[in-house]
Amino acid sequence: MYQIKATNDLRRIVTEYFHSIGQDGRKVAWCTSVGPAELLRSFGFDVYFPENHGALLGATRAATDLIPEAGKLGYSNHICSYTTSDIGSYLSGRSPLQSHYGLKGIPKPDLIVYNTNQCREVEDWFGFYAREFDCPIVGIHPPRHLQDVSQEIVELVVRQHQAILPACEQASGKKFDIDAFRQTLCFSAEATRLWQQVLLTARNSPAPITFFDGTIHMGPIVLMRGTSTAVRYYQQLLSELEENVRNRVGVVCDERVRIFWDGMPIWGKNRMLSDLFIQNKTAVVASTYCSSWVFDAFDERDPFASSALAYTKIFINRSEEAKMKMLMNWLEEYRCDGIIFHDAKTCFNNTNAKFGLPQRLRDLSGLPSMIIEGDLCDLRFFSEGQSITKIETFIEQLDRSSQYV
Ligand code: SF4
Numbered sequence: 001m002y003q004i005k006a007t008n009d010l011r012r013i014v015t016e017y018f019h020s021i022g023q024d025g026r027k028v029a030w031c032t033s034v035g036p037a038e039l040l041r042s043f044g045f046d047v048y049f050p051e052n053h054g055a056l057l058g059a060t061r062a063a064t065d066l067i068p069e070a071g072k073l074g075y076s077n078h079i080c081s082y083t084t085s086d087i088g089s090y091l092s093g094r095s096p097l098q099s100h101y102g103l104k105g106i107p108k109p110d111l112i113v114y115n116t117n118q119c120r121e122v123e124d125w126f127g128f129y130a131r132e133f134d135c136p137i138v139g140i141h142p143p144r145h146l147q148d149v150s151q152e153i154v155e156l157v158v159r160q161h162q163a164i165l166p167a168c169e170q171a172s173g174k175k176f177d178i179d180a181f182r183q184t185l186c187f188s189a190e191a192t193r194l195w196q197q198v199l200l201t202a203r204n205s206p207a208p209i210t211f212f213d214g215t216i217h218m219g220p221i222v223l224m225r226g227t228s229t230a231v232r233y234y235q236q237l238l239s240e241l242e243e244n245v246r247n248r249v250g251v252v253c254d255e256r257v258r259i260f261w262d263g264m265p266i267w268g269k270n271r272m273l274s275d276l277f278i279q280n281k282t283a284v285v286a287s288t289y290c291s292s293w294v295f296d297a298f299d300e301r302d303p304f305a306s307s308a309l310a311y312t313k314i315f316i317n318r319s320e321e322a323k324m325k326m327l328m329n330w331l332e333e334y335r336c337d338g339i340i341f342h343d344a345k346t347c348f349n350n351t352n353a354k355f356g357l358p359q360r361l362r363d364l365s366g367l368p369s370m371i372i373e374g375d376l377c378d379l380r381f382f383s384e385g386q387s388i389t390k391i392e393t394f395i396e397q398l399d400r401s402s403q404y405v
Contacts, residue, residue: 002251004213006237013229014219018101021046027110027172030129032122033222034292034314035115036140036161036307038188041226042181043172048107050125052222054082056096057089058267058377066092067378081346081377083125090132111171112137113164116144117317119349136171138164142312147319149312157308182300184226185307189298194234195221196294201241202285203334206250208241210283211261212274213251214290221293252283257398260331261287263342264350264376269384276388280395286334288315288327289350316350323352324361331365337398339369340391345381370394 022028029045031037037047057063063081066088071077073091075084089095090106097103112130114122116139123139130137140160143153165176198217201208209217217237224230244250259277261284266273277284297310315326331339339361341353348354358369370390374382 002249002253004209004217004237004240006233006240007216009233009236010217010219013233014223015101017223017229018097018103021048021107028107029111029113029168029171030109030126032114032118032126034118034311035113036164036311038184038226038298038303038307039161039164039181040111040113040168041184042177043168043174045111045168045172046107047223047226048109049223050086050106050129051082052219053089053095053097053106054086054377055265055267056100057085058082058265059270060096060100061268061379062089062094062096063268063377064379066094077378078346080119080121080125081375083121084346085377086125087128090129109133109135111135111167113139115140115142115311117142117311117314119316119347121349136167138167140164140311142308142317144317145319146312146317147322149309153312154305154308157312158304161304161308178303181303185298185303186300187227187231188225188295189300191221191225191227191230191234192293192295192298194231194238196296197238198234198241199286199290199294200333201238201245202283204245204250205258205283205335206248206252206255207258207283207285208244208250210251210274210277210285211265211287211290212270212277212284214287215265215267215270218290218293225293250283252278252281254281255283257282257338257395258334258336259284259395259398260327260334260336260339261289261342262327262339262352263288264344264347265289266342266344266372266374266379266382267376268379269374269382272384273391276391277395280392282395282398284340285336286330288330288352291330292316320355320357320360324357324364327361328365331367336367338367338394339365340394341369341371343371343373345373345375346378347376368394368397 033051063085069088070084220230295310299306343353
């Protein structure tokens with residue numbers, strides 16, 4: 001059974017990360033997963049990401065029981081299941097941070113910061129906690145669904161980043177220090193460059209990493225952006241994967257089909273799906289999800305403008321035309337035979353299967369696609385039997401037409 005060796009170190013650094021939050025009197029900032037983590041770290045905040053907690057609730061399958069708890073406060077079962085499972089977890093006092101990491105629970109925030117570059121839901125979600133903890137909350141609201149990110153837009157978003165500085169100073173008790181910001185951005189730029197190299201190793205056949213491994217190994221780029229720990233981890237992981245490429249060691253030894261995954265993971269079924277694809281000699285070699293933490297615009301020489309650009313031009317915040325171009329590039333770069341769109345029932349924002357994009361992409365690329373219905377956390381929207389049949393039929397179809405075997 002193929003096992004990425006760096007996984008042991010990953011477990012250790014993620015455990016250390018959780019245990020270190022708020023230690024020695026350090027202040028804690030909560031941040032959205034593609035929010036301004038580098039800016040917050042420059043003030044000395046420990047940064048906690050509620051979306052990661054949502055993913056943990058999904059992966060441990062605790063979410064489905066917790067979502068109804070949020071429903072009692074009026075949070076619909078049909079909105080973001082990260083939001084509802086996380087709020088349900090808070091209300092019931094149950095969290096995988098207790099059972100898996102030995103913590104008392106989630107850390108208490110000194111400042112809550114969001115960026116609606118991914119969705120407006122985060123504003124409602126984080127607003128709940130601002131009221132609960134009577135905690136200051138600030139947000140960045142860039143224009144959405146952009147074809148291009150113009151200079152005017154970058155300048156607007158720079159002003160929005162600068163507007164949160166007083167709240168950061170007040171909550172941290174520290175003055176803004178541009179050199180500290182340059183340093184955290186420098187770490188992030190290097191970590192994100194390495195993360196991209198890690199993902200790109202899957203251009204090779206057999207691919208030494210798949211989407212399912214990527215959802216685990218992306219931990220440091222989400223949680224530890226802006227630190228040297230993330231840089232060191234990806235140096236180690238990259239070196240292992242490059243060695244595997246040289247030795248032709250891959251996740252699927254007899255790789256026959258290569259697939260692109262669009263949309264959110266189905267956290268509670270990641271292991272089952274990973275095994276299913278391996279059994280069917282298929283590598284899911286790339287995804288919009290894992291690629292979302294490649295911020296190639298970061299530049300410490302111009303920290304505000306480059307952060308504004310990097311966080312505004314992410315895939316989820318782009319027009320359909322811009323998304324199609326990005327998808328076409330990835331499909332070609334990773335030599336994919338087909339694409340699976342995950343229609344996540346509680347996340348419209350990170351689902352591209354609802355308005356005919358798969359059909360238009362198929363016309364443009366000539367590659368077959370299929371839609372799998374499910375959800376990031378709420379397994380009531382996922383039918384395992386039906387999905388397995390659909391996926392196996394799709395793989396059979398691709399295997400007959402694959403140009404890469
Ligand atoms: S992008 Fe989707 S999953 Fe993520 S916070 Fe927004 S609604 Fe939830």
